[in-house]
Structures are given as C-alpha cells and as structure tokens.
Amino acid sequence: MTTARRDTYTPDTLLSVAVRVFNERGYDGTSMEHLSKAAGISKSSIYHHVTGKEELLRRAVSRALDGLFGILDEEHAREGRAVERLEYVTRRMVEVLTAELPYVTLLLRVRGNTDTERWALDRRREFDHEVAALLKAAAADGDVRADVEVRLATRLVFGMINSIVEWYRPDGRGMGEREVADAVVLMVFGGLRRQG
C-alpha cells in the first residue's frame, strides 16, 4: 500500500505524522512500525531524527504545553483585575486548543504509563493550578461567585473547554475558532440564563 519515499522529513513534519497516528491508535497502541508505515519511511530513517516514539510524544505534548503556559506570560494574563485576567486566559485557552488541535488532543489523552506521560500529567496539573489560583483571586475580589468551590469550578470550566477537541474540526465549513472562543467566554462567565 505504501511506497517507500525518500526521507524528506524534518523533525517537525515527522512530528505531525506521529501525532496523527498517536491520536488515531492511542500512544500505547502505536509501534515504530505504525509510524514508519504512516510516514512512508523506514524505521531507521525515523531513528535518524528521534530516539524513539517517546521522544515524539515528548515533543508533541511540549508543543501543547508551551502553547498553554505561554498564555500565562502574556500581558493581559499578568496585569489587571483577576477576573479580567481569568477571562483573557479562558479565551486564549480556547484559541490555543483550536490552533494546536492535534497536539492538545494528544495531551488530554495522556494516561501516565511512561515517564514522559507522567511528566505531561504533572505539567497539566500545574497549569490547572495556575488557573485555579486566578479563579481564587477573582473570588477574593468578590468578582466571581462564591457558592461554587474553586477546585470544582475550575474542573467544570476545564471540562467545557477541553471537550471542544471532541467535535471541533478546523475545516472552514463548521464553526470558526472565534465563534467558539466567544461562546465559551459568554457561557463560562455569564451562563445561559438571560439576566433580568
């Protein structure tokens, strides 16, 4: 079915093939053989670029994590009232998720069977804590509701945002990234019910 191609891969293009295969088969279910077939190059050609599939996983989830942590360094995430920073971070999370869809999808599916997976889970947890801290600060300012516990509210907000990977497809026919980000911000901060 596949013809061996001349290896014209760069680490980045090889990565995008690997991420697609990881998302289709699961990381555990992917062998170097699968990667070699999907890329149309030999296993030894892949080893020319990376030490193995775990390095590909690490590069892939790093890309997602760098995108997410990068948000926290942006000016609007660092300056101003906590609730406004939280709103900014929420919008940017949706933007990073849609822009880096396969990488974030992979990150969200990591299970914790290898060192790299455990590291990725730790980093995800760290990011969650940063957002929870922002929510806590906004609650202390009296700007967000105090009747839902911070950890629970954070989980529900992440649940809503992360679920986007299940259906969002950037094919230009469906909903745009902007529409989704707007909707999430409106829903998370204002809720469904029209205010009197």
Place this chain on the structure above:
Amino acid sequence: MTTARRDTYTPDTLLSVAVRVFNERGYDGTSMEHLSKAAGISKSSIYHHVTGKEELLRRAVSRALDGLFGILDEEHAREGRAVERLEYVTRRMVEVLTAELPYVTLLLRVRGNTDTERWALDRRREFDHEVAALLKAAAADGDVRADVEVRLATRLVFGMINSIVEWYRPDGRGMGEREVADAVVLMVFGGLRRQG
C-alpha cells in the same frame, strides 16, 4: 492469579464486571478471554448468560441510555417553562451520570465500530437533540441568551457535564453527587461572574 469460581453470576453482576473491563481496556481491546479472567469463570459460562461481548456492551449502554431518556419522561421535564425544564434536565443528567458512572463512562467512549456502537451513538445524538430542542424553546421564550448559537451552547453544556466522568469517584471522600449537581446548575445557568 485467578481461581475458577463456581458461576454464581446473574446477567446483572456479570454486566458490572464487563463494564469495568471495557472501561479499563477499551471495548475493542477486550476479548472474551479478558472477561473470563476478570469474572473468574470460564468463557462457556459467560456464553451461558450472553451471546458474546457485543450483547454485554448493548446491555451496558442501554442502562446508561435508559437512565438518560428516563429523565425526559419525568414530570418536571415535561411541564412548565422551557428554561425550568432545561434546568431540571441538567441537574438530573448529572445525577444519572454520577449514579450510573461506569455505564455512562462507557457510553461516552463508544466509537462506532460495531452495529451496537453505532446504535448507541445514534441514541446519544437523539438525546442531545431533545436537550437542544429544550434550549431552543427557552431561547424562544427569551429566557436564555440569544448570543450563543443553540447547537454550540448544547455542545458546551454537554462537554461540561460529560467531563465529570473523568474525575468524579463516588468514594465518599471527595465531592458529593449533590455538590456537583448544584455546581453544574449554577455554572451552566448563571456563569462564574457575580451579578451586580
């Protein structure tokens, strides 16, 4: 590791073992051998109860679907203003999800590789449409926000609710079912931001 036990299973207790294994290994990755080992009875004993693993899947997802569709027949889901019915259905969805956690988890992970899986996906979609119709009616009444498209709002609400299976564990130590249901209703309808 396992000793063959006398087959004291009923279809229901066998089902709960099967659902646990399906959730751990994935339905595709589960063989009758795995089920036999987990249940501690022979494969032929399992065939005494069911025709095979697909029947177990069908029973399991039926239990989740019956729980969800049952909500729509309840009085508070059928009478009153659409927004109130929607709020009732939202709360009950969380309750069914937490009460039938392994069954709903399995339902949400169904992929569509077999007839039973495709049937389950169709039924899920049907349920989603019922809830979307309720949301649409509430919007027509002017009770919910009109600035988020109904289909998108429905997806985000389901995303928040369904994400609960990822972390909720009914072990009595963590959050209670009631606390989670209250939080979801407050967040979905009122959002995070404290109203002036």
